[in-house]
Amino acid sequence: MSTSSINQVRVRIAPSPTGALHIGTARAALFNYLYARAQDGVFVLRIEDTDVERSDPKFEKNIIEGLRWLDILWDEGPIDAMLNENSTSSQTTNHKLPTTNSHGPYRQSERGATYRAYIQKLLDSGRAFYCFHSEKELLEERDNLMAMKRPVLHLCEFRTMEAAEAQIAKETKPDCIIRFKTPPGRVIQFRDLIRGDVCFESDLLGDFSIAKNNDTPLYNFAVIVDDEEMAISHVIRGEDHISNTPKQILLIEALGFKTPQYAHLPLILGPDRSKLSKRHGATSVDEYRKAGYLPEALFNFIALLGWNPGSDREIYSRDEIVAHFSLERVQKSGAVFDVGKLDWMNGEYIRRKSATELIELCLPFLEERGFIKKGGDRNYLEKIVLLEQPRMKKLSEIGERTDFFFREPKYDAPLLRWKGMTDNDVRESLQKSKQLLGALGMGVVESKNIEKIFFEAIGERDKGTLLWPLRVALTGKKASPGPFEIIEIMGIDAALKCIDRALGKLTT
Numbered sequence: 001m002s003t004s005s006i007n008q009v010r011v012r013i014a015p016s017p018t019g020a021l022h023i024g025t026a027r028a029a030l031f032n033y034l035y036a037r038a039q040d041g042v043f044v045l046r047i048e049d050t051d052v053e054r055s056d057p058k059f060e061k062n063i064i065e066g067l068r069w070l071d072i073l074w075d076e077g078p079i080d081a082m083l084n085e086n087s088t089s090s091q092t093t094n095h096k097l098p099t100t101n102s103h104g105p106y107r108q109s110e111r112g113a114t115y116r117a118y119i120q121k122l123l124d125s126g127r128a129f130y131c132f133h134s135e136k137e138l139l140e141e142r143d144n145l146m147a148m149k150r151p152v153l154h155l156c157e158f159r160t161m162e163a164a165e166a167q168i169a170k171e172t173k174p175d176c177i178i179r180f181k182t183p184p185g186r187v188i189q190f191r192d193l194i195r196g197d198v199c200f201e202s203d204l205l206g207d208f209s210i211a212k213n214n215d216t217p218l219y220n221f222a223v224i225v226d227d228e229e230m231a232i233s234h235v236i237r238g239e240d241h242i243s244n245t246p247k248q249i250l251l252i253e254a255l256g257f258k259t260p261q262y263a264h265l266p267l268i269l270g271p272d273r274s275k276l277s278k279r280h281g282a283t284s285v286d287e288y289r290k291a292g293y294l295p296e297a298l299f300n301f302i303a304l305l306g307w308n309p310g311s312d313r314e315i316y317s318r319d320e321i322v323a324h325f326s327l328e329r330v331q332k333s334g335a336v337f338d339v340g341k342l343d344w345m346n347g348e349y350i351r352r353k354s355a356t357e358l359i360e361l362c363l364p365f366l367e368e369r370g371f372i373k374k375g376g377d378r379n380y381l382e383k384i385v386l387l388e389q390p391r392m393k394k395l396s397e398i399g400e401r402t403d404f405f406f407r408e409p410k411y412d413a414p415l416l417r418w419k420g421m422t423d424n425d426v427r428e429s430l431q432k433s434k435q436l437l438g439a440l441g442m443g444v445v446e447s448k449n450i451e452k453i454f455f456e457a458i459g460e461r462d463k464g465t466l467l468w469p470l471r472v473a474l475t476g477k478k479a480s481p482g483p484f485e486i487i488e489i490m491g492i493d494a495a496l497k498c499i500d501r502a503l504g505k506l507t508t
């Protein structure tokens, strides 16, 4: 049992490795982590892998890597999960190994003996019983109840079967399940730290199942055993679990455990205010990492999914979030996941990066497109990356925005035309640009010098007549940084080649 001091705050994130780390799980992990830091408590990672069919070590790895990438680090958890060197995170070196693992093991699949003992305890005390209904019977019952518009719950006739009789029945029907004998007529009340007083009636719970058999506990049962054994003081989790809480409280009472404090976090909603799902776009942390979001930006963004630090500011450093977090400022109503806001925030974080950091971050995205080889010209790369830094929202944009620095731009001749220009006008314009650039020599020329001679040549005329065909010739794009900055980076020689290619596209 617990070796922690009575009043120590101990919280946990208990992901099931049945899918990649979801934004909702990352948010729950973050709020637990922040609460632990605020209370000088302990943050535990527990892997809820009792569902053998759906659990997969590859998802456990994904969850652990995602949490490490976000720098949401736990104090106690599966020891081997912390030693994984092949992590995608660049920040894992900061992750101190826990000083104690006294409440482990932290994977449910390794805790079988503990569950077995408590299941037996409930069976022995008559608080749980074997149910011999077949799946078919239970489904029929459910369909009938639904047809009659009655609450779908199972009041099991086997709840009164004598233990000796049940033992005999088990011989012939070994695949029975174990249910809790829910007490009738009870009001189960608890004070949720976010939602206030919450009440449920036991009559609406039915005799719910707690284990598939003596060795295979189900979620509601395993969770309360683990929370007790791991001395969890506060259960902070998504609101979708609130309907499980009365069942868990009844089990806690039946086993004489200590009831933790509950805090149910508001649902995360899509822009249409329905629960966030794949329909709304990416839902896993991994997808955001691959799309070029920065972990600091996602950390900041998910901290504000339901928590309000009390000002209109949106950008908070990690330390500020840690220093200011409190459950009192977590809202009850759903938190809308606004990807536009995340993009804006990510852009803000990109702008705060030094050139060296940003190159490092962009490299994989440029390599992925085959634009650069490892150890390419860093000086050139730095200029390109800095040119885009003021505009970028996601790291993944770097390749698309700067492809013309690495390969011939692809575009059709009509794009070269500025407002009402004919091909002939375009030709003249490009030839003028060629002449102006040619006069500058072949070395590196600063953009402001290029700008000067072009502006002199344009005089009072519409700038677009000269600059649009030139910019399209260089980039092949409708939108890009200005042509002078681009020429400064690629050099006069490369720019002249681009102009020649553009001239070659014109038909007459």
Ligand code: GLU
Pocket (backbone or CB within 6 Å): 013, 014, 015, 016, 048, 223, 236, 237, 238, 241
């Ligand atoms: N394994 C559960 C989940 O991933 C944990 C719920 C809880 O925190 O109690 O949703």
